[in-house]
Amino acid sequence: MKIKAQGAVVALGTFDGVHAGHRALISEAAGLAKALHASPLIYTFRNHPLSLFGREPRLLMTPEERIAALAATGIPVAADAFDARLAATPPRDFVRMLVERFALRGIVAGFNYTFGDRGAGDTALLKTLGEELGIAVRVLGPVSYENEPVSSTRIRACLEQGKLETANAMLGACYALSGAVTANRRIGHALGFPTANLEGYGNKVLPLSGVYAARAFVAGEAFRAVTNVGNNPTVEGRSTTVETHLLDFERDIYGMPLRVEFVARLRGEVKFPSREALAAQIAADAAHARTILK
Numbered sequence: 001m002k003i004k005a006q007g008a009v010v011a012l013g014t015f016d017g018v019h020a021g022h023r024a025l026i027s028e029a030a031g032l033a034k035a036l037h038a039s040p041l042i043y044t045f046r047n048h049p050l051s052l053f054g055r056e057p058r059l060l061m062t063p064e065e066r067i068a069a070l071a072a073t074g075i076p077v078a079a080d081a082f083d084a085r086l087a088a089t090p091p092r093d094f095v096r097m098l099v100e101r102f103a104l105r106g107i108v109a110g111f112n113y114t115f116g117d118r119g120a121g122d123t124a125l126l127k128t129l130g131e132e133l134g135i136a137v138r139v140l141g142p143v144s145y146e147n148e149p150v151s152s153t154r155i156r157a158c159l160e161q162g163k164l165e166t167a168n169a170m171l172g173a174c175y176a177l178s179g180a181v182t183a184n185r186r187i188g189h190a191l192g193f194p195t196a197n198l199e200g201y202g203n204k205v206l207p208l209s210g211v212y213a214a215r216a217f218v219a220g221e222a223f224r225a226v227t228n229v230g231n232n233p234t235v236e237g238r239s240t241t242v243e244t245h246l247l248d249f250e251r252d253i254y255g256m257p258l259r260v261e262f263v264a265r266l267r268g269e270v271k272f273p274s275r276e277a278l279a280a281q282i283a284a285d286a287a288h289a290r291t292i293l294k
Helices: 020-036 049-053 063-071 091-102 123-133 152-160 164-171 275-292
Strands: 008-012 039-045 077-080 104-110 136-140 176-182 196-199 210-218 221-230 241-246 257-268
Touching: 008 020, 008 091, 020 039, 020 104, 020 136, 039 063, 039 091, 063 077, 091 104, 091 123, 104 123, 123 136, 152 164, 164 257, 196 257, 210 241, 210 275, 221 257, 221 275, 241 257, 257 275
Parallel strands: 008 039, 008 104, 039 077, 104 136
Antiparallel strands: 176 196, 176 257, 196 241, 210 221, 210 257, 221 241
């Protein structure tokens, strides 16, 4: 990674979701780097730190998606594996490592950032170390949406509670799941609404069970869609699935990559009295989705 002779200003964080708060932090780091005639840099971990202790939360992005989203900001990304050695690094040594590795001139971190062994380092210590080492340290306060701080934890909760509009607003984009289309029981096909069953989306948050207006991306093309998240109680489903009916689409896409962006929540999951009633509701859902996805 090429760093200017003048050194780097590093934005620190886990950055799950690369949400509005993260983007503000990265912008602050870019501004400080410009003021110091230094290179801006994003430093993160490839895996979520809690994964090392078996406590990884459901994520908003896979590691690959997160690194790609960070790179899309145009600022270089340094991503290390969070392993036992890093986890046991004392806070002062962690900062010294950054100083030596990146010729550090400045650090930008969020107000609740912690670092080092057992998360013992906080922003107060970061400021102290900055003074000792001659490094500019800026701590960014919370970015708010609807009078509450934006955070990855809050976005996860909103998705799980069916508050998709709020989650998408904080993300600055539609929440998405990506994976491969696999064969399922083909019940949708029998009802006249064939669906693509999505699997392989990793340890990601699933939106609350229900039906969503969505955009589906296949081989670089976007299609209007209706996505059901749930266990299909009308047809005695036993496991949670993510099934997408692409509107005005008749191709066979089994085995192909599929990305589903959740645009709007249409309704909750319902057990209908018959398959005929279910088919009628799916038709109504498709019509509703068309009005949203113009």
